[in-house]
Amino acid sequence: MNIKKSLIFFLGCLVAALTMSPGSFGKEPLKIRVAIGCDLKEVFLSVNGPYEIVDARTRVSLMHGRKLSTSKVAVVPDGLKIKDKIFYTDAITVIQKKSASLVVNNRSYRGDISIFKESDNKLLVVNILDLEPYVKGVLYHEISPRWPLDAIKAQAVAVRTYAIYQKEMMKLKNYDLKADTSSQVYGGSSSETHKTNRAVNFTYGEILNYSGRVFPTFFHATCGGTTENAGELWKFSKELEPLKGGRVCSFCLESPHYYWKATMDLKMLERKCAGVYKTDAELKNIVVAERNVTGRIRFLELKSSGNSSFVISAKDFRQLVGSDVLRSTNFTIGIESGRVVFTGKGWGHGVGLCQWGAFGMSKKGYDYKQILEFYYPGSELIKIQ
Numbered sequence: 001m002n003i004k005k006s007l008i009f010f011l012g013c014l015v016a017a018l019t020m021s022p023g024s025f026g027k028e029p030l031k032i033r034v035a036i037g038c039d040l041k042e043v044f045l046s047v048n049g050p051y052e053i054v055d056a057r058t059r060v061s062l063m064h065g066r067k068l069s070t071s072k073v074a075v076v077p078d079g080l081k082i083k084d085k086i087f088y089t090d091a092i093t094v095i096q097k098k099s100a101s102l103v104v105n106n107r108s109y110r111g112d113i114s115i116f117k118e119s120d121n122k123l124l125v126v127n128i129l130d131l132e133p134y135v136k137g138v139l140y141h142e143i144s145p146r147w148p149l150d151a152i153k154a155q156a157v158a159v160r161t162y163a164i165y166q167k168e169m170m171k172l173k174n175y176d177l178k179a180d181t182s183s184q185v186y187g188g189s190s191s192e193t194h195k196t197n198r199a200v201n202f203t204y205g206e207i208l209n210y211s212g213r214v215f216p217t218f219f220h221a222t223c224g225g226t227t228e229n230a231g232e233l234w235k236f237s238k239e240l241e242p243l244k245g246g247r248v249c250s251f252c253l254e255s256p257h258y259y260w261k262a263t264m265d266l267k268m269l270e271r272k273c274a275g276v277y278k279t280d281a282e283l284k285n286i287v288v289a290e291r292n293v294t295g296r297i298r299f300l301e302l303k304s305s306g307n308s309s310f311v312i313s314a315k316d317f318r319q320l321v322g323s324d325v326l327r328s329t330n331f332t333i334g335i336e337s338g339r340v341v342f343t344g345k346g347w348g349h350g351v352g353l354c355q356w357g358a359f360g361m362s363k364k365g366y367d368y369k370q371i372l373e374f375y376y377p378g379s380e381l382i383k384i385q
């Protein structure tokens, strides 16, 4: 979960966890709506078994059959078209019967697929499936299946909690989460592995709560020594204890991202910061203006040869330079012959679960509940289904 993702939740976080309680969940298996394709002109769909297509709004049956060979779905002026058949609606749902295999653009999915004709005449494709197979379709992308089982279990609970949080926040939208790094990377049933599925089954229905409410269980690759306070990145209406950070973590020392280095020409840096650095004078230096208690930088100062300077938040600076180049905001700066050398620690925003820390803890014998308690202090593990 990176900065991009976090921006998406910015507004949601303002009212974080105000209305959710475990009592609000019913007995029906919880469904998650994942946007697996956005702004598409066309999509290819097949169902290897019995299926039905219904109007997604009215649930009126539009078409059914024993098998749907690969068919192109496209927008037409009056609605949606599959092969040569036009459906006069702006949203359809393809339901697979008897666990038939549903394939969208060469990837297999469990559950149903809804296709929306958006206002810009593009297609939005949404996979609607039960919560548990959703978590299974995410884990492989967010953690290595080769890691110890308890690290994977901790990740499964974080992924499941995050999905429930999003489900509440996105009630009025056509989907709860995206399938890419802006939410949690989800690859459908094609992404499941035996070991990650075991971790999901073992923690079936378990999510984290704080004061009886679900909260956004942010996670990151490597904290690099101390976890971060979510309030440093996003303005919460009220600080949430499990996301206040400050956990001193030596468990991620084995991470290949614990220490990192990046170098870049000053000229290149000037170009990347062009939106902020608005002067003809050359960029000459970058200095740290303020650090927070965890050692991460809050503000940087870009200094020109003409003695003017610009202050920029480290969060924005990292986005401008590239979050894969500057892996965190915890770094020092050196200038050597026109090149800037960033020497840093950790990868990601540092809020919540440190994935390499979970790896380290599980290798030392801690179980997933202890890992979750360490990285989300004060939270409570509950079972919702």
Ligand SMILES: [Zn+2]
Pocket (backbone or CB within 6 Å): 222, 223, 224, 225, 226, 249, 250, 251, 252, 354, 356, 357
């Ligand atoms: Zn760590």
